[in-house]
Amino acid sequence: MFPDLWTQQTANGPLEFHTYGLFLMLGFAAAAWVTGRRMKQVGINPDKLVPLMAIAIVAGIAGARLLHFLGAERSAFLANPLIFFDLSQGGMAFYGGAIGATLAGVAYMFYAGVDVWKMADVAVPSILVGLSVGRLGCFSAGCCHGMACNLEASTSLTGGLFPGGEIVLVDGFPWMALVFHPDVGVGSIHGVPVYPTQLWESAGAMLLFLGLSWVWKHHRRFDGQILALTLLTYPILRSTIESFRGDTIRGVEYLGLFSTSQLVSLPVFALGLIIILLRFRAGVTPEEPFQVEDDDLDDVAI
Template sequence: MIPYFTQTVIHLGPLPIQVWGTMVALGIAVGLWVSGKRAEKLGLNKKIVYDLGTYAVIAAMVGARVVHSFVYEIGATLQDPLEFFRVWHGGFSVMGGFIGACLMSYWYLRKHHVDVWRYADATIFGLPIGLGIGRIGCFLIHDHPGTASDFILAVQYPDGVARHDHGLYLSLNGFAMALVFWWMSRRRLPVGAYLAVFGVWYGAVRFWLDFYRTIDTRYFGLTPAQYVSVAMFGLGLWGIWKCVQSTRKKSG
């Protein structure tokens, strides 16, 4: 098991650096860089990918805050609506971020009259490594404690109970997916393959892991993220089917 340790702030002289925010920012920067390199390799306009990524990140932050405030913490938000704007208190939903980023990305790419799926596929290529890095911040502050467990990667919390730590699991999941994406990039795959694989993979993993979360709001036994995960998984399966059909047509 992993001993409990936490790192919320690093002090550089008189300047306090928030670890979670720093890791998220680093994940965004690395993810965008990887996506830009992928676009360059595919002969796409790297500037469009960087601009798209920037707008998508902004939309993701808004979407993440909206879903957290009005789905996960609706009671507290209605009691004090100004709490929505107190972002320094924390509270962002990754799934809300995905929704915001997807809506912004589709609008942005359509507005610029480029191939939506080719650019979206290139842009999502850097997302797994970004998630892997960003979730390290969640692990270091332990903001997603899970159920009790004797699993080898469980964290021994201060109350003496070893628990699943979802920040750690989702970070490892991001790095694993990044390796698979790198392996996929060495093969000729139809447009949309990365979007489809991401949807199936992340949707399945997040749906499963949320059963081991302890503090999330639930509706009819499932967390809001699990409902989004089902949609991601279904759309991903549809995308894989379309990719297979495309490959068969080309080979036939």
């Protein structure tokens, strides 16, 4: 819809600043802010957040790129593996990023002596905040959109606000859709209403985060519970939305039934069940809000 913030002319040609990158950074920042606040509430030193986030971001981007190429552009990757490092054209799969960030984060938590289950309950749902913001970047870039919904647009809600298309009302489900303009370089279906799957996932991820936050605050029964519930609920959301996706770069279909993300959702959901079965009797270990020691304050130069 609005892929580029601005273009700066340089001696080496135009330098483009993409809206997708802005929302990606905002997503990381939002996830870090939520994680940092909750770390202090459960007694984990927030100083560990910076190295944790640095490791998670690098591993997350690497995992997102890897799953994207394995699932959607395998032939292009095999022909030129160096495109893995070219982020200018996008190409990241959320599941790959989440898996990469989680594995690297868990390794760091073991190294740093952090309670892995308690930290996972804090950090993993925060990823949903980052996803909610990041999907607005997908909306801006015109990727990850839905199939044509075979309905006529009745009213434009945005008029000419976005150069790449419009948000429109349609007479039937989904009642609100997207129309991409041709010759702008966004979207793979032009001139007809498509399901607004990016906006659905953005809203759905935020609703999941809010619901899990309520459980985390009021109904925790064991450490690892929020992690498990995230692993159970997000695959349902994602697999449902995948059924309406219509963009061309979203992974191959396996057995004629599953997209890459739907296939990954199956073991993710199973892992959530396994964690509940293994941990439901574990209880919640005692927590005290993290307090800065007086000695630490003495070391701070004013």
